[in-house]
Amino acid sequence: MRRYLIALGVLLVSLGWGGVTWAGIVIGGTRVIYPADQREVTVQLSNNGELPSLVQAWVDTGNPEASPEDSEAPFVIFPPIARVEPGSGQVLRLVFGGDRGLAEDRESLFWLNVLDVPPSPQRSEGDPVNFMQLAFRSRIKLFYRPPGLEGHADRAPAQLRWSLSRDPQGQPVLVGENPTPFYVNLSHLGLQGRSLEIGDGQLPPYGEVTFPLPGGVSRDVSRGEFTFINDYGGRVTRDFSL
Incomplete structure (x- = not known):
């Protein structure tokens, strides 16, 4: 299940597909700033689609191919996997888990990944069996900002x-x-x-x-x-x- 969720831009296609399933998760912002003096920061997700979505989130250090298991980023996300109903939302809590040698005199750059996997469409008897399902991954910048940096x-x-x-x-x-x-x-x-x-x-x-x-x-x-x-x-x- 995990390996399925972390696939980058998952595309499941069978020959002669009879429909398309789209996702609708939107991140509330284009970047995340993590001041080091805060215990955590939050990121708001919204499901603007018409179907529930299964969402997985993780942070990487710059390698877009890194999976949650491979990532060495010093952040923990709660919850890492969540189901978001249509018209509803989910708050992600990002917690810094240790410096791991990060520079103290400048910002460090990470990336927040949000993978949106919509459910398979429900079929009635006589509907086409084949379909195409798209999973969308959003990836935005996460800046870790140490305390006491000179300037603004x-x-x-x-x-x-x-x-x-x-x-x-x-x-x-x-x-x-x-x-x-x-x-x-x-x-x-x-x-x-x-x-x-x-x-x-x-x-x-x-x-x-x-x-x-x-x-x-x-x-x-x-x-x-x-x-x-x-x-x-x-x-x-x-x-x-x-």
């Missing part, structure tokens, strides 16, 4: 440093440096009206990331803009100088 997370984006450079192959790149102990998550980055490829959009604490410049951006560009995602999932746009 909502001010970290304004402290980013931007400069132009070249990569080892000599191609022009934009360098973003994060001098703060907080993760900064970008959803957009632009120069001279051109959008840059941002990958996962993460600038880690005390780290830097390079972004290839798109064609048509001149080397004498002096300003740009970025959009970051704050603790509440909101998107905020700022200008920056090079």
